[in-house]
Amino acid sequence: MNFFENYIFRWLSIILVWTAVDGFTPPGRFRESSALVGNRLYFFGSQNIAQQRDNIYLDVTLSTLNTTNPSWFMSNPIPAEFLLASSCVGGPNKNTIYLLNHLTSNGDSNTTIVYAFDTVAATWSTPNISGQIPLSRQQFQAVNDTNGKIYMFGGFKYPNPSFNVIFNDIYILDTLILAWIQGSNVNAPTPRVDFTATLLNNGLILYIGGTVGDSTIYMSEIPTYNINNNSWNTMIATGDTLNSRS
Numbered sequence: 001m002n003f004f005e006n007y008i009f010r011w012l013s014i015i016l017v018w019t020a021v022d023g024f025t026p027p028g029r030f031r032e033s034s035a036l037v038g039n040r041l042y043f044f045g046s047q048n049i050a051q052q053r054d055n056i057y058l059d060v061t062l063s064t065l066n067t068t069n070p071s072w073f074m075s076n077p078i079p080a081e082f083l084l085a086s087s088c089v090g091g092p093n094k095n096t097i098y099l100l101n102h103l104t105s106n107g108d109s110n111t112t113i114v115y116a117f118d119t120v121a122a123t124w125s126t127p128n129i130s131g132q133i134p135l136s137r138q139q140f141q142a143v144n145d146t147n148g149k150i151y152m153f154g155g156f157k158y159p160n161p162s163f164n165v166i167f168n169d170i171y172i173l174d175t176l177i178l179a180w181i182q183g184s185n186v187n188a189p190t191p192r193v194d195f196t197a198t199l200l201n202n203g204l205i206l207y208i209g210g211t212v213g214d215s216t217i218y219m220s221e222i223p224t225y226n227i228n229n230n231s232w233n234t235m236i237a238t239g240d241t242l243n244s245r246s
C-alpha cells in the first residue's frame with residue numbers, strides 16, 4: 001500500500017467502525033411524524049420522496065443515552081408513503097403505533113387508512129376497522145390517551161387539498177375494539193390546519209395556533225376537547241400578547 005491507499009484504507013476502517021457503533025445517520029426530512037414507545041423515539045415518513053416509507057428510531061434509553069452521540073436505527077419500512085399526517089400509540093399492550101394515512105401502496109385513498117406497527121415484532125398490518133371511516137385528510141393532528149383511544153381533528157380534505165374544504169370534525173379511533181367513533185361536534189371550533197394538539201392529564205386536548213387560509217389563528221383562542229365527557233369548550237388565554245401563528 002502506498003501512503004495514499006493506506007490513508008484511504010484507514011479512513012474507510014474508521015467510518016465502518018463509526019457506522020457500527022452509531023447506528024446510522026439518516027438524511028434530513030420534514031413533514032414527518034413521531035411517536036415514543038419505551039426507549040425508542042420513532043419517526044415515520046417525510047415530504048422527501050426517498051424517505052416517504054422510512055421507519056427509523058432514535059435510541060433514547062436514558063441509562064445509556066450519550067447525549068453527545070445518540071444512535072439512529074432503521075426499522076421495517078411503512079407499507080405506503082406517509083407525510084403530513086399523524087402517528088399515535090395504542091393497542092392492548094400500549095406498544096403498537098397507528099399511522100393515520102391518506103395514501104395506500106396504490107396511491108390516493110378517499111378514506112383514512114390505518115397502518116399498525118407492532119413495535120415488539122417490528123411488523124406492519126392493516127387492521128380492519130369498523131364504524132364510519134373518516135374521509136382522508138392531511139395537516140390534521142391526532143393524539144392518544146393512555147386507554148387506547150386516538151383523537152383525530154381538523155386538516156385539509158385529501159386528495160386535492162384546498163382551503164375550500166377543511167375539517168373541524170373529531171374522530172376517535174378506539175384501538176382496543178378497532179372501531180371509529182365520531183366525537184361531538186356541538187360547539188366545535190372553526191375548521192383549521194397546521195395547528196398543535198396536546199392532551200393534558202386532566203383529559204383536555206388543547207388545540208393551539210394553525211391557519212384557516214388567509215389568516216392564522218390567534219394564540220389567545222384555545223379550543224379544548226374534553227375526552228371525559230366528549231365536549232368542546234374554548235379558553236381565552238391572557239398574559240403576554242402573542243402574534244397568531246401556524
Ligand SMILES: *[C@@H]1O[C@H](CO)[C@@H](O)[C@H](O)[C@H]1NC(C)=O
Pocket residue numbers: 066067068069
Ligand atoms: C459519548 O460520545 C462522545 C462522541 O462520540 C464520546 O467522545 C464520549 O466518550 C461518549 N461518552 C460516553 C459516556 O460514552
Ligand SMILES: *[C@@H]1O[C@H](CO)[C@@H](O)[C@H](O)[C@H]1NC(C)=O
Pocket residue numbers: 108109110
Ligand atoms: C375517490 O373519489 C373520487 C371522486 O369521487 C373518485 O373519482 C375516485 O375513484 C375515488 N378513489 C378511490 C381510490 O376510491
Ligand SMILES: *[C@@H]1O[C@H](CO)[C@@H](O)[C@H](O)[C@H]1NC(C)=O
Pocket residue numbers: 125126127128
Ligand atoms: C379484513 O377484512 C377482509 C375482508 O373481509 C379480509 O380479507 C382481511 O383478511 C381482513 N384483514 C385482517 C387484518 O383481519
Ligand SMILES: *[C@@H]1O[C@H](CO)[C@@H](O)[C@H](O)[C@H]1NC(C)=O
Pocket residue numbers: 089090094095143144145146147148199
Ligand atoms: C399515548 O399512549 C401511550 C401508551 O399507552 C402512553 O404511554 C402515553 O402517555 C399516551 N400519551 C398521552 C398524551 O396520554
Ligand SMILES: *[C@@H]1O[C@H](CO)[C@@H](O)[C@H](O)[C@H]1NC(C)=O
Pocket residue numbers: 226229231
Ligand atoms: C364536561 O365536563 C366539564 C368539566 O367537568 C364541564 O365543565 C362541562 O360542563 C361538561 N360538559 C358536558 C356537555 O357535560
